[in-house]
Each structure stands twice: as C-alpha cells, then as structure tokens.
Amino acid sequence: MHLVKAACSCTPVARVFIPRTGSIRSPTRCYSSAYKFTRSVLLSQSDISVPCVAHARRLPLRTLTARALSTGSMATVDGKRLFEALTKIDGLLLTQDLSGVDKLFTNDSIFRSDGITLPTDLKGLEAVRGYYEQYFKQYAYRHVPIAQGMNEERKIGFAFSVEEKVTPTPGMTEQPGLPEEASEPSYIWSLAKYEFTEDLKCKDATLYRQMGKDEMYARLKNPDKVTQSTKEDSALLAKLRGPELEGSDKTADTATLKQRMAMAREFSEIWTTGDPSPADRILAEDMTSQDVIFSSSGTKGRDAWKKMISGVFEGWTSHGQKNDVAITPDGGKAFVSWTNEGVEKTGDHNLLSGMSMLVFNKAGKIADVIAFRSPLESEKATLFK
Numbered sequence: 001m002h003l004v005k006a007a008c009s010c011t012p013v014a015r016v017f018i019p020r021t022g023s024i025r026s027p028t029r030c031y032s033s034a035y036k037f038t039r040s041v042l043l044s045q046s047d048i049s050v051p052c053v054a055h056a057r058r059l060p061l062r063t064l065t066a067r068a069l070s071t072g073s074m075a076t077v078d079g080k081r082l083f084e085a086l087t088k089i090d091g092l093l094l095t096q097d098l099s100g101v102d103k104l105f106t107n108d109s110i111f112r113s114d115g116i117t118l119p120t121d122l123k124g125l126e127a128v129r130g131y132y133e134q135y136f137k138q139y140a141y142r143h144v145p146i147a148q149g150m151n152e153e154r155k156i157g158f159a160f161s162v163e164e165k166v167t168p169t170p171g172m173t174e175q176p177g178l179p180e181e182a183s184e185p186s187y188i189w190s191l192a193k194y195e196f197t198e199d200l201k202c203k204d205a206t207l208y209r210q211m212g213k214d215e216m217y218a219r220l221k222n223p224d225k226v227t228q229s230t231k232e233d234s235a236l237l238a239k240l241r242g243p244e245l246e247g248s249d250k251t252a253d254t255a256t257l258k259q260r261m262a263m264a265r266e267f268s269e270i271w272t273t274g275d276p277s278p279a280d281r282i283l284a285e286d287m288t289s290q291d292v293i294f295s296s297s298g299t300k301g302r303d304a305w306k307k308m309i310s311g312v313f314e315g316w317t318s319h320g321q322k323n324d325v326a327i328t329p330d331g332g333k334a335f336v337s338w339t340n341e342g343v344e345k346t347g348d349h350n351l352l353s354g355m356s357m358l359v360f361n362k363a364g365k366i367a368d369v370i371a372f373r374s375p376l377e378s379e380k381a382t383l384f385k
Helices: 061-069 077-095 098-104 123-139 213-219 230-241 254-272 302-314 379-382
Strands: 015-017 023-025 106-110 139-151 156-168 186-196 200-210 283-291 316-327 333-344 349-360 366-373
Touching: 015 379, 077 098, 077 139, 077 156, 077 186, 077 200, 077 349, 098 106, 098 123, 106 123, 123 139, 139 333, 156 230, 156 316, 156 333, 156 349, 186 230, 186 333, 186 366, 200 349, 200 366, 254 316, 254 333, 254 349, 254 366, 283 302, 302 316, 316 349
Parallel strands: 106 200, 283 366
Antiparallel strands: 015 023, 139 156, 139 316, 156 186, 186 200, 316 333, 333 349, 349 366
16 A cells, blocks of 8 residues: 555553543544544534544534534535534444434444355344444444545445454453454454435445454454454554545545546446456556455555456456445545446356445546455355354
8 A cells, every 4th residue: 555654653542431421531642643533523412522632632522513514525515414424423433322323323224244244234223223232342442534435416425444452342252262362452444335315314334344353263264364454554544544534624626526436436347347457547557455354465556456357257257236436525535335246157146245445646546445345155165164
C-alpha cells in the first residue's frame, strides 16, 4: 500500500468507556493530527468528546454534529441525513449503546453472512441486536473509523474501520486447548455496507471483517491461511483517515465524483467479465492490492493484478453480478460491493462476493485496493475445522 507512517508516534495509553453517560475518559494520544479519534455525528443522546490530548481539545458531540452538518459535504438535505444515519450506525461500535440498534434498524432487518465470521444470515431486529450485544460482551476494543462513503440514489453507505487491541473478555470466549496466542490482542480491519429505507433506518447490512486471534485458533484448521493485521499495519491506515470524519467541508466537484464512481463500477465489472484490460485505464501502474482476509503479501503492480484476475477466472466462470458503488465526499476513495454468481472449475455452482475500498492518487487513478471477500465453497472445506 502507498501509505507513509505519520510523523507523530504517540500511542493510546488508556481508555475507559462509561456506558451510562456515553462518554469517554482517556489520556489517549494519537498517531497524527489526521488520526484524531473523533466522530462527526454520533447518537444524538450521547455526549462524546475527542479524547486526543496531543492534538485536539475536548469537544462535545453537539459541536461536532453542528460542524459536520453545516458544511457543504453533502449535496442535498437527504445526503446530509444519509451521512448522519451512516455515522450513527458505525458509531454503535463506539458507544456500545444497544438501544441505538432498535432506533437505527428496521424490525425486519437482515445482517448478511460474510461466510467467515458470521456463518449464516441474521434475520430480524432481535437477532441483529443479539449480534451487537454478544460482540460488546465478548471483547474489549478501541473503534477507529477510517472512511465513509455514500450513494444517495441507492440510499446505501459504506464504513471502513479498524478495531484496535481487540481482547477477549475473560470467561467469555476461551475454549479448552487453544494456545496462549489466542488470547493476545488483535487488530481487526472491517468494511461494512448498509442499505437504508426512505426514513433512513437500516434494512440490510453486510459486514466483512478479519478474524480475531481467538476466532482463528478456535475455528480454522490452519490460522496461517488467513491474514492477521498488526499494530503497525493499522497505524499506517492513519494516512487514509477521511476528511469526512473530521467535520471537513472538503468536497470534490460533481464531474470528479461522477467520473470516479464510473471508475469504481468499471473496476467491479472486471470481476464479472474476467477481462482485465480496463485496468490499463483506471489503475495506476504501481498500484497495490491487498486481500486482507486471505493474503498477507498482496499484489503489487497493475500487470501483476491483471495476471491475478486472469488466474481467478481460469477456475471460475461468472454468470452475472450484482454490485453497488459509493464515493467519499472529497472523491478520494470509492467503495464497491459485489456478488458474483458462477461455476467453479470443479463444476460447483457458487457465489463469489466481497467488498473493496479503492483509494485514488493525485492523478485520479486507483492506487490502492483494500479487498475483503467470502470464501468459495471449495475453500471452506480446507479452511474450517
């Protein structure tokens, strides 16, 4: 990835979450001023503050909310409301407020399986609430939002984030026979897509995330088969933290946003056709691509990426794809989700699905791809116990 470590090397030293008041008390320092642990919009009944004493004064939520919604980041009132709804949902992982789940999800909402951390779909508000409740009980962690993008026409939003120092709660997740490494802190990258109703409640959600160390050792035959992010990896993501999360009014012009949305669609279509030739137009020559679930090394260079695509389609025939795209207000990143129906070389009918965050360089080319995908059925047999 084309990321440079931020100049400031400060690290979090403590954090205490107070559920009753929804506040944070922390002498936490951040990696850089671009890595402030802020939230532009959160649950309106909470009073969250910026806990970075190195680079920011403590500001109440109301100040941050007013700043975010008074900027020109969103083209329409609906756009502003969509951004607010998206940020509130992502903020559930910060506030850990289960009552917020009831307010933000529909009664018939669906939380879709990623085939990795969530084996089957969760259907209904009670099941979705149970998912959040279980996660809050099982782990202590620090939620760090990185980027958020929207598609107003489709009423969808994407949120990329990192959970830092994810540590199993004693007595909640231990299983007999697991090595000591299973209880060590994890750094988990995740990418979520939320689809909203007209009144901006979430009716459909999909979350792709890396496994924590406890999950890997408990469920996988060989934990080395999946990617583990490190503290250093996650620190480098500071470079990608979006201005939309800082209450910035930085926006791209309409033509740029439309062009980059079209490039994101073209990128997605490659996974339908198997034809990598459009990559010459939309990808930087020195681009990098990282499959953050199944590959620790990644792919470096446009030609290597095209070769990878050709290799995938040697064992896979696509019969059609459903995809969604979104863009950040400044046009610096786009998001793609895709579900591809097809047939494996083995003759098995299958679904190949995933999400990617695309990072554009100054020349307007896609320079970095951070990708999440579900395993094929043929892969599941070798992955899981």
